Amino acid sequence: MKRAFVTGITGQDGYYLTRLLLEKGYDVHGIVRRTSSMNRRRIDQLKEEMPESADRITMQYGDVTDAAALIRVVMELEPDEIYNLAAQSHVRVSFDKPGYTQAANAEGCLNLLEAMRLLNQRKPVRFYQASTSEMFGGLPGTVPQSENTRFHPRSPYATAKVAAFHHTVNYREAYGLFACNGILFNHESPLRGENFVTRKITLAAARIKEGMQTDISLGNLDAERDWGYAADYVEAMWMMLQHHEPDDFVIATGESHSVRDFLREAFDRVGLNGEDYVRIDPKYLRPTEVLHLCGDPGKAREVLGWTPKTSFTELVQLMVDHDCELARRERLYQEIGGQLSPGTAS
Ligand code: NAP
Numbered sequence: 001m002k003r004a005f006v007t008g009i010t011g012q013d014g015y016y017l018t019r020l021l022l023e024k025g026y027d028v029h030g031i032v033r034r035t036s037s038m039n040r041r042r043i044d045q046l047k048e049e050m051p052e053s054a055d056r057i058t059m060q061y062g063d064v065t066d067a068a069a070l071i072r073v074v075m076e077l078e079p080d081e082i083y084n085l086a087a088q089s090h091v092r093v094s095f096d097k098p099g100y101t102q103a104a105n106a107e108g109c110l111n112l113l114e115a116m117r118l119l120n121q122r123k124p125v126r127f128y129q130a131s132t133s134e135m136f137g138g139l140p141g142t143v144p145q146s147e148n149t150r151f152h153p154r155s156p157y158a159t160a161k162v163a164a165f166h167h168t169v170n171y172r173e174a175y176g177l178f179a180c181n182g183i184l185f186n187h188e189s190p191l192r193g194e195n196f197v198t199r200k201i202t203l204a205a206a207r208i209k210e211g212m213q214t215d216i217s218l219g220n221l222d223a224e225r226d227w228g229y230a231a232d233y234v235e236a237m238w239m240m241l242q243h244h245e246p247d248d249f250v251i252a253t254g255e256s257h258s259v260r261d262f263l264r265e266a267f268d269r270v271g272l273n274g275e276d277y278v279r280i281d282p283k284y285l286r287p288t289e290v291l292h293l294c295g296d297p298g299k300a301r302e303v304l305g306w307t308p309k310t311s312f313t314e315l316v317q318l319m320v321d322h323d324c325e326l327a328r329r330e331r332l333y334q335e336i337g338g339q340l341s342p343g344t345a346s
């Protein structure tokens with residue numbers, strides 16, 4: 001039985017990747033940060049959905065900024081595959097927390113690569129780094145972005161991820177390690193954090209429809225993103241580590257849409273006109289915006305045989321339908337005197 005070590009296991013991708021690895025028969029180990037209130041709801045949901053596999057998920061406390069503890073965990077677990085998903089992953093928030101973002105997103109990756117290098121002296125181990133389309137910066141004239149597009153990071157999040165990208169390539173070249181970068185474009189799901197724009201919109205559409213919310217405040221509606229479905233994208237992560245040689249791959253749909261398009265499509269699904277409910281609030285604008293991202297997944301298709309399975313419209317619909325059910329339950333709960341509401345958006 002293969003053993004995987006996943007950082008960021010409590011996040012959106014942590015849920016979908018763990019589900020995939022369990023389906024493939026892996027033992028999955030993850031680290032969780034100590035927080036004052038428990039933050040394991042996605043993994044608890046997975047254990048409920050797959051009770052027969054729940055005992056193959058093991059969690060322990062850890063943090064990618066704690067190099068010593070990370071080395072101990074990796075050397076004790078001796079995983080076959082390491083997936084580094086841990087990150088301060090919110091671009092807007094990275095402008096407020098640049099130092100922590102650098103520590104978690106860049107140094108965290110380096111800490112894990114060092115741990116992997118030590119373990120690799122004892123047994124072969126493979127490493128996946130969660131790199132991102134934000135590294136490209138989305139400047140005019142760069143679309144579609146591929147593995148050959150020059151990086152132009154436009155946030156502390158992206159600069160840290162560029163450093164992690166290069167750490168990963170450097171460890172591959174310097175020490176001959178099996179270390180890969182997945183350069184993933186935006187991928188979403190009903191488990192997406194509530195303060196990313198897609199989920200913020202699908203929750204708002206559902207809650208406005210149920211009379212639980214009156215409007216939605218957003219920033220730049222003209223930004224364009226290449227949005228795919230997270231469940232499809234974690235398959236690409238796994239495929240990269242099964243390939244016969246380590247490499248870096250863009251994972252994307254090859255299609256982009258504006259935030260305004262997403263808004264229209266989501267509100268259409270509940271029979272409302274999104275533009276009637278939107279307020280523009282400058283607090284959601286970024287000091288430097290990434291205007292247009294659209295990936296070229298040609299290399300992943302040709303080398304790995306990976307293609308996305310879920311269209312933009314299907315993605316929007318599955319997210320809205322999920323949030324309609326949540327909003328309906330929220331309304332019913334409120335009617336009997338309780339209070340249930342999703343986190344405040346930022
Ligand atoms: P997410 O939902 O925000 O999950 C991030 C995970 O990292 C959470 O489990 C979080 O723990 C954990 N984490 C944060 N800081 C940590 C630290 N110092 N030590 C250990 N764990 C830490 O993000 P996601 O959407 O699943 O994305 C997964 C990875 O892919 C991230 O690295 C992200 O930057 C990258 N990525 C995402 C996308 C996308 O569109 N989703 C695209 C490209 C790349 P808590 O639960 O405690 O917060």
Ligand code: F7E
Pocket residue numbers: 089090091092132133134184185186187195196197198200217218219220221223224225259284285286289290346
């Ligand atoms: O913003 C605009 C915003 O925060 C998308 C992360 O997973 O994908 C994600 O980063 C666009 C931006 O995602 C609001 O200005 C408008 O242009 O959903 P987002 P992101 O910044 O693209 C990449 C690939 C990652 O790697 C990251 O980890 O939407 N936008 N109004 C807004 N965005 C937010 N969050 N909130 C708004 O109100």
